[in-house]
Amino acid sequence: MTAIDVTPKGAAAPEHIPYEPPRQIRWTSTGLLLAFLAVFPLLFPNPAVTSIAVITMIFLVAAIGWNIFSGYSGYISIGHAAYYGIGQYTVALLALHAKVPAGWDTFGLLPVAGLVSAVAAVPIGFVVLRVRRHTFIILTVAVMFILQLLAFNLVSWTNGSGGLEMSFPTWQGSYFNEPFYYVGLVAAIVACAASWWVRRSKYGLGLLSIRDDEDRARGLGINATRTKLIAYAISAFFVGVAGGLYAPFIGSVYPQFGFDPTFDLAIAVLVFVGGIGTLSGPVIGALLLIPLQQYFYLQFGNANLYLIAYGVLFILILRLLPAGIAPSVTQLWRRALIARRRAAARSPAVPALAGQSPAGQSPAGQSPAAQSPAGGLPGAPPATAAVPHAGGDEVAR
Amino acid sequence: MLVLQAIIDGILVGGFYALMAGGLTLVFGVMEIVNFAQGIMVVLGAYLSYALFSHLSIDPFLSLVITMPGMFLIGVAVYWSMIKPIKQDRVIMSLLVMFAVGTIAEGILDLVFTSNLVQISTPYVNNSFTIGSLIFPDIYVYAFLMSVVLLAGVYYLLYRTRFGRSLRASMQNPTAARLVGINTDWVSAYTLGIGVAMAAAGGMVFGLTNSFDAASSYDLISRLLAIVIFGGFGSLSGALIASVLMLVIQDVVAVVWSPTWGQTTFYVILILILLVRPQGLLGRKAVRAQ
Known part of the structure; x- marks a missing residue:
């Protein structure tokens, strides 16, 4: 890796200065964070708060998934809402046609939603990964819009702009959010584990080398196409799971909210703010920004002030x-x-x-x-x- | 005949799309910056013309005399306050910063103009004339002529003036341009100003021909980006060809097949073209970099 050696001039620096805080601090903080997240709904049982927490978990899963591909490979995708939408439609259509009862059974569809997204990502990735940089960014957006238009146009399947309705679970209002929250938390932990594995494995090293210099990586014998494609599919899997969790939580699927261009940007923003290409970046970004964003939204009551505040905050973070x-x-x-x-x-x-x-x-x-x-x-x-x-x-x- | 009509409509509408996309591609060519706020800038231009028309009853075409210089100044200000301070990772960071600028602008526009759809409704908005059995709506013809004049103006600026030479030099090689004494910062600032002013002109026509609100910017920016990618980043003539092609394809598909598939077809063609020519129709071949 090309980390710059910042050993001070003149000073005798016999010992290596680590690039990361010591292991016990990392593990302790991770443990504390996990413990906090595990008891969060018990501390704040207010449904308004827990529903923000559920949305945060959904974005957390998606952000970690997005980072596995875009963060590690350096290919910025602004079209991952494609898989968010596929996940939503998979769960909604399966629940409708396979008569999966609302409630815990719906969560069993999450891996299916992820798999369908990952399988769809293979041919799409094969096409879009042929180009790089800006062209790649726009192409991912184009694919997302194609899928959105398909969702609008394939009326017999998706009911077009009328959207699909899902029946809500019969849980009590005070308890409604908790199952979604904990399923989201588990999905986030699994996503984190996948992200950690990719970051530490030899496979991930190939992915990172593509980020640093793709042509040189190819020259060193890395099968760049396959490496990128695998990461793209893994990433689509988790974004699909996030979508599969969102649909039953909201209870409906619409083309413009399933294949949502603002979702694409929101995910990218979260990860950039947290630190792209790092393990903890998406976690920090999602845990800080989504509650803040939702808070602004509720606080101002007015979507416009919220947009302004969010934009200003975003510029400040980018600047600082x-x-x-x-x-x-x-x-x-x-x-x-x-x-x-x-x-x-x-x-x-x-x-x-x-x-x-x-x-x-x-x-x-x-x-x-x-x-x-x-x-x-x-x-x-x-x-x-x-x-x-x-x-x-x-x-x- | 219907197909011929669709082709003519496509060409007329493609003209002002070229104006909006031209601003985007020019800014990219000089600064390698994807101006994600171009969509909202178009909407801002539309709102400004709308406000001038509905409050001061200034004709939209005449209002450009006010809105274009105003938007030019906005572009210059955005460059100095937002783009210039970015130190590292300019390509991606500027995209995010411009996204944030767009978000703020969207919030302000929604606040000022509410989120009800509006349209600039001049008396001549529904007028049209016919040649044979072909229908020519007046505004589309005016808009097309205006776009041709403005694009010709930009061409003149680019290829016949000293500023244009500095701009093209900055496009080709910013470092070398700086070495021969070109102030690339001011060139970039003016370029963003010109790009945004072009959005103002395009936005005026957009406001005349569509009902819009601040959220229209998302649909706009995705179309504009698709045009720019199709034509090749940084190529003005590419943007012109691509916008006409996009609108023609859309309108023809709408006539011979179904309106709902028009845009999908364009995106599919875009992807097919990019598989063969990743740099777009007239784009320069990308250098070895990611």
């Missing part, structure tokens, strides 16, 4: 943290660590001085690592689960 939250926080943490070590190296005989350096108050060790990211941003602890080499230069193309 151009590499995304996860890589920026990791960078800040690393910079603080380097500064502290440099200070310590300058005055090895006077440990007290090192203690007064601005970066931290304890001697070289792990504990300040926990302080600096947490101080940098609210909600940052999951950032410490960032993958190695998450620096902004890496993500840049």
